[in-house]
Amino acid sequence: MKLKTLIVLSCMLLGGSVFSAAQEVTDATALTDTAAVAAPRPIADLFARDSENDHGHSLTLSWTISPDDGAGQMNVIGYELYRALSPDGEFELRGKFPFGAASYIDVGAKEKESSQYSPDHTDFYYKVRALTSDPEVFTDSEIFGPVQSYGQWFNTGRIPVLVFVIGFLTTTVILIRRARGGADLFVRRLPGIEAVDEAIGRATEMGKPILYVLGLGTAADIATIASYTILGRVAKKVAEYQTGLIVPCYDPVTMTVAQETVKTAYADAGRPDAYSEDMVYFVTQSQFAYVAAVNGTMLRERPATNIYMGKFFAESLILAETGAFAGSIQISGTDEIAQIPFFVVACDYTLIGEELYAASAYLGREPLLLGSLKAQDYAKAAVILLAIIGFLTMNFGLEGFKELFYISN
Amino acid sequence: MEGSKRLSAIILAVVIALFLVSWIVKGLAISDSGAALWFSVRDAFFITLAAFLTLAILSFLYKDNPYYKFAEHLFVGVSAAYWMCVGFWSTIVGNLFPNISESLSGYFDVPYKGFNPFYFIPLILGIMLLMRLSARAGWMSRWALAWIVGTTSGLNLIRYLRTDFISQVSNTFVPLLVDWKGVGPFFSDLSLSASGQFTMTLANWVIFVGVFTGLIYFFFSKEHKGFFGAASRVGIWVLMITFGASFGYTVMGRVSLLVGRLTYLFRDWLGLIS
Numbered sequence: 001m002k003l004k005t006l007i008v009l010s011c012m013l014l015g016g017s018v019f020s021a022a023q024e025v026t027d028a029t030a031l032t033d034t035a036a037v038a039a040p041r042p043i044a045d046l047f048a049r050d051s052e053n054d055h056g057h058s059l060t061l062s063w064t065i066s067p068d069d070g071a072g073q074m075n076v077i078g079y080e081l082y083r084a085l086s087p088d089g090e091f092e093l094r095g096k097f098p099f100g101a102a103s104y105i106d107v108g109a110k111e112k113e114s115s116q117y118s119p120d121h122t123d124f125y126y127k128v129r130a131l132t133s134d135p136e137v138f139t140d141s142e143i144f145g146p147v148q149s150y151g152q153w154f155n156t157g158r159i160p161v162l163v164f165v166i167g168f169l170t171t172t173v174i175l176i177r178r179a180r181g182g183a184d185l186f187v188r189r190l191p192g193i194e195a196v197d198e199a200i201g202r203a204t205e206m207g208k209p210i211l212y213v214l215g216l217g218t219a220a221d222i223a224t225i226a227s228y229t230i231l232g233r234v235a236k237k238v239a240e241y242q243t244g245l246i247v248p249c250y251d252p253v254t255m256t257v258a259q260e261t262v263k264t265a266y267a268d269a270g271r272p273d274a275y276s277e278d279m280v281y282f283v284t285q286s287q288f289a290y291v292a293a294v295n296g297t298m299l300r301e302r303p304a305t306n307i308y309m310g311k312f313f314a315e316s317l318i319l320a321e322t323g324a325f326a327g328s329i330q331i332s333g334t335d336e337i338a339q340i341p342f343f344v345v346a347c348d349y350t351l352i353g354e355e356l357y358a359a360s361a362y363l364g365r366e367p368l369l370l371g372s373l374k375a376q377d378y379a380k381a382a383v384i385l386l387a388i389i390g391f392l393t394m395n396f397g398l399e400g401f402k403e404l405f406y407i408s409n
Numbered sequence: 410m411e412g413s414k415r416l417s418a419i420i421l422a423v424v425i426a427l428f429l430v431s432w433i434v435k436g437l438a439i440s441d442s443g444a445a446l447w448f449s450v451r452d453a454f455f456i457t458l459a460a461f462l463t464l465a466i467l468s469f470l471y472k473d474n475p476y477y478k479f480a481e482h483l484f485v486g487v488s489a490a491y492w493m494c495v496g497f498w499s500t501i502v503g504n505l506f507p508n509i510s511e512s513l514s515g516y517f518d519v520p521y522k523g524f525n526p527f528y529f530i531p532l533i534l535g536i537m538l539l540m541r542l543s544a545r546a547g548w549m550s551r552w553a554l555a556w557i558v559g560t561t562s563g564l565n566l567i568r569y570l571r572t573d574f575i576s577q578v579s580n581t582f583v584p585l586l587v588d589w590k591g592v593g594p595f596f597s598d599l600s601l602s603a604s605g606q607f608t609m610t611l612a613n614w615v616i617f618v619g620v621f622t623g624l625i626y627f628f629f630s631k632e633h634k635g636f637f638g639a640a641s642r643v644g645i646w647v648l649m650i651t652f653g654a655s656f657g658y659t660v661m662g663r664v665s666l667l668v669g670r671l672t673y674l675f676r677d678w679l680g681l682i683s
Binding site: 112113158160161164165168185186187188189190218219220221222225253256257260282283284285286288289290292293295296299300314317337338340341342344345352353354355358362373374377379380381383384386387390391393394395401402405406407 | 466469472473477478480481484485487488489491492520522523538541550551554557558560561562565566567569570571574575576578579581582583584585586617620621624625627628629630631632633648649651652653655656659663
């Protein structure tokens with residue numbers, strides 16, 4: 001009896017479950033049918049124009065989002081941008097973006113061989129498709145066109161740079177002319193540079209060479225260019241005192257310029273015969289292989305003085321520590337902010353950042369260098385003045401002054 | 410002298426013996442993991458060689474020695490040759506040939522991009538640089554150097570002026586009193602939170618004083634005496650504190666490089682750590 005009751009109850013439960021499941025499926029189907037996605041309303045005011053201040057191949061588009069994007073039917077999940085060469089032509093997809101997006105910059109490639117190539121001076125037609133969760137349900141906007149892209153010769157977003165370049169160059173030219181005219185342009189004493197003469201004298205007394213390291217910069221780096229002037233000065237003194245000079249180079253072009261610099265310095269000192277191309281030699285363009293070689297030179301040649309002037313990276317501390325270990329006097333200078341601390345702790349004298357540039361003018365005393373150094377000082381004075389004005393205007397909520405310095409790409 | 414040579418020979422023999430033992434043991438360990446004989450011999454050789462070269466370079470910490478010299482010369486020679494090959498294949502084959510010659514592009518199996526006469530400018534400048542090798546035509550290299558230095562200096566002037574000058578100047582325009590509502594609210598709402606009024610005001614003052622005194626330190630047209638001297642001393646303090654922070658940060662990076670090499674020695678070579 002109990003068994004029969006159990007069987008009946010089980011059948012009832014099973015039947016109930018099946019019925020319930022069937023009911024859920026039916027409900028879900030009904031829900032899907034009733035929740036079929038409706039077509040959204042299209043975006044409006046589609047507008048396209050050439051992107052400003054660029055080299056061309058780019059168009060900027062904007063539109064008003066669909067009324068069903070974040071409101072209304074709330075069924076817009078994103079947009080797709082299409083482009084064609086004629087209103088009736090084949091539209092190709094140019095970009096996809098999420099709901100809420102109301103602008104897009106359609107940047108094409110300028111290389112003809114690129115698949116993304118977008119020619120300038122060609123008519124294009126655009127439309128924007130409002131998408132829903134159902135891939136089959138969407139709404140296209142009206143077609144906008146024709147519109148063409150083209151490059152601009154003048155980037156108006158960089159006018160502040162132009163103003164500063166003209167101002168700086170004008171000041172430089174005026175000061176160079178003044179220096180050439182015999183005006184006494186004062187440059188304060190730089191202890192690090194005054195130590196160079198002392199160090200060359202020490203090397204001469206000890207009968208040991210001077211090691212000059214130009215760093216890892218290329219011949220066109222400003223720090224390397226400044227270093228050439230100092231190298232020229234050191235080489236001239238070395239030639240006068242008949243001391244040895246070793247200049248291991250990281251970059252072949254840097255080596256070529258350094259060879260010219262040293263050769264000229266020896267000629268200026270009246271000892272062109274004492275110059276040897278072996279003084280300035282190429283090592284390798286691998287950073288740490290170069291360091292290994294220079295370190296070996298330091299310990300084998302035991303130079304009395306090591307001078308590091310130029311662009312340095314992770315090798316700065318390794319070089320300076322080895323030089324200190326070898327007992328050499330060390331003078332360094334770099335504009336690489338991250339490396340200055342290592343030179344400060346391991347060298348006897350360090351030229352910090354712009355002191356390196358000033359050193360070349362201080363040593364050379366050439367009107368060209370003095371004039372540009374003075375122009376830099378004037379620029380710094382202008383920065384101080386601008387900073388004070390900037391602080392004051394920001395304090396009074398006048399942010400317009402800061403806007404004057406805004407530079408677009 | 411004779412004793413020194415004998416000691417050197419003994420050390421060399423020990424090093425060679427250790428190298429061979431390491432090679433064999435490492436090879437056996439690799440072959441145990443199922444690798445083919447040739448691969449285990451080759452891999453064991455290179456792992457042992459890398460460990461030997463690491464130790465040879467580290468031996469410089471003791472003093473200059475023949476093992477360091479060997480590693481140094483190998484490193485310099487291999488890297489110089491490597492970079493020469495990279496220069497040839499990336500610059501001449503990868504960049505020049507595809508823009509000037511279809512047949513040369515085909516020969517080196519690189520896609521031809523079409524004839525572009527502008528690529529002859531760097532080609533000619535490169536040849537002019539090589540003229541240094543000639544005693545009579547050496548002067549031509551100076552023209553190429555002048556071109557390189559002049560054009561890149563001009564380009565750098567604009568770049569530096571834009572990023573290091575104008576942008577930095579405008580970024581230092583900060584209010585010295587952030588959200589100022591008077592002395593009373595300032596003290597009553599005093600908080601040390603990073604986004605709080607006190608911290609933001611202090612940060613802006615540090616920027617103002619740091620920029621102002623730092624620029625005075627780098628002003629070369631006036632002796633550092635009187636007000637200028639005091640301000641430049643503050644400037645150098647600001648710089649040194651910055652350098653100290655930078656020093657600590659970079660040292661941590663260097664320690665991680667050392668850890669990388671030690672991990673190689675103890676894991677890849679000796680297998681002492683997993």
